[in-house]
Amino acid sequence: xxxxxxxxxDLAARLRAAYKEGAVPPLRDGLEPTDIAGAYAVQALNTAxxxxxxxxxxxxxxxxTAKAVQAxxxxxxxxxxxxxxxxxxxDGGVLRASQVLQPKAEAEIALVLAADLPSPEVGRAEVxxxxxxxxxxxxxxxxxxxxxxxxxADTVADNGSxxxxxxxxxxxxxxxxxxxxxxxxxxxxxxxVSLGAGAACLGHPLNAAAWLARxxxxxxxxxxxxxxxxxxxxxxxxxxxxxxxxxATIGGLGxxxxxxxxxx
Numbered sequence: 001x002x003x004x005x006x007x008x009x010d011l012a013a014r015l016r017a018a019y020k021e022g023a024v025p026p027l028r029d030g031l032e033p034t035d036i037a038g039a040y041a042v043q044a045l046n047t048a049x050x051x052x053x054x055x056x057x058x059x060x061x062x063x064x065t066a067k068a069v070q071a072x073x074x075x076x077x078x079x080x081x082x083x084x085x086x087x088x089x090x091d092g093g094v095l096r097a098s099q100v101l102q103p104k105a106e107a108e109i110a111l112v113l114a115a116d117l118p119s120p121e122v123g124r125a126e127v128x129x130x131x132x133x134x135x136x137x138x139x140x141x142x143x144x145x146x147x148x149x150x151x152x153a154d155t156v157a158d159n160g161s162x163x164x165x166x167x168x169x170x171x172x173x174x175x176x177x178x179x180x181x182x183x184x185x186x187x188x189x190x191x192x193v194s195l196g197a198g199a200a201c202l203g204h205p206l207n208a209a210a211w212l213a214r215x216x217x218x219x220x221x222x223x224x225x226x227x228x229x230x231x232x233x234x235x236x237x238x239x240x241x242x243x244x245x246x247x248a249t250i251g252g253l254g255x256x257x258x259x260x261x262x263x264x
Contacts, residue, residue, distance in 0.1 A: 006030035008038065012045040015158055018144035023101050026145055026154050033151030034074055042157035047082050058228055059083040060216065061139060062208045063160045064152075065201045065232030073152040078202065080212055081160020083228055089140075091169040095260045097242045100142045100163050103260070106237035107186045107248035109179060109198065109205045110137035110167055111229045117213040118222040124206045127213055130225075133171035134179070136253040138186075138246060139230050140164040141237060165230060168256035179205045182251035184234040188244050196235025205231035 006014070011030045018024045031038050051057065064070050064078045089095055095103070114132035142163035145154045155161045179198040186194035202208040208231040213223050223229065240246060240260050247257040 003029075008041045008045060011042045011157060012049070015042070015144050016046060016049065018101075023144055023146040026149050026151060027157060028151075031151075031153040031157060033153050035153045036075075036156070039153040039156035043081070043159055046159065050084065056085040057082055058085045058088070058226075059230070060212055060223070060227065061160055061162055061165070061230035062202075062212050062232045063141075063155065063162075065208050073150070073155070075152045078208060078211055078232065079152065079156045079160055080215065081156075081162040083162070083165065083230065087162065087164050089164050089166045089258050091166055091256055091258075093166065093258050095140060095164060095240075095258055096263050097260060098263045100140065101144065102148060103140050103142045103163060103240050104237040105186065105188075105240050105246050106139050106141060106233035107184045107194065107196065107235060107250060107256075108137045108139050108230050108233055109182075109201070109250065109253065110135045110165075111205070111209055111231060112171065113223055113225055113227045113229065116222060116224050118217055120214050120217040122210055122213045122217065124204070124210045127206050127210045128174060131174045132225075134174050134177055134253060135171040136168035136248060136250040136256040137230055138166045138248050138256050138258065139233070140166070140240075140258075165228075166256050166258045167228070168254055170254050172253060177252045179252075182253070184251070185249045186235060186238060187247045187249075188238060188240065190245075193238045194235040196233070198234060200234050201232040208232045
């Protein structure tokens with residue numbers, strides 16, 4: 001008996017269901033591991049579905065900014081996912097264990113834009129000129145793919161393996177900050193679990209933001225004033241569980257934190 005290959009819509013529905021019903025196997029039956037166009041098509045279907053449900057897009061996240069991670073997944077480029085307003089947790093706030101499947105935390109530098117970036121030719125200098133403020137951030141990543149057995153296509157289709165994010169309470173202007181050599185320390189329950197630096201993020205967080213701006217402009221979905229951009233991990237991501245208190249400290253930007261708790 002012939003099995004029909006699942007459509008992009010089928011895969012999008014499978015991923016949406018996984019949020020509630022639990023992680024699913026890799027999407028190999030419908031997406032080749034490096035099918036970039038197909039993966040973004042699945043992501044776009046779910047983005048449109050969620051916008052139709054009333055969720056509001058507030059920015060984008062860049063993933064796979066470390067060359068080592070790109071090599072693991074057999075690609076030579078980063079990826080992106082969509083940030084919705086309801087994905088934000090306040091600084092010092094709580095992540096409920098029931099909201100995630102297999103969460104990990106990574107420390108990042110977030111940018112908030114003061115101007116649109118509509119050009120597919122945008123470079124780092126134009127991005128820098130468009131930044132309203134810079135803030136320490138933690139991205140809580142999660143995968144709807146079982147055991148994190150992701151290919152590039154899996155993570156892209158799954159909205160960049162995104163879940164939630166936390167922004168620090170003390171944004172700073174870009175002027176005077178060193179986003180290249182700034183150090184990052186990620187602690188869980190007071191123990192240092194991840195170290196990194198701004199240069200770990202595509203050589204510079206502004207490089208990651210410029211890649212994103214160009215990529216989205218080419219797709220006809222440019223970054224806009226007010227958008228939040230999570231520029232990518234500054235060091236290795238770390239698994240988290242209920243009871244964990246997570247804090248990131250980034251040179252020049254201060255701290256940002258949250259706790260993971262069981263539902264009451």
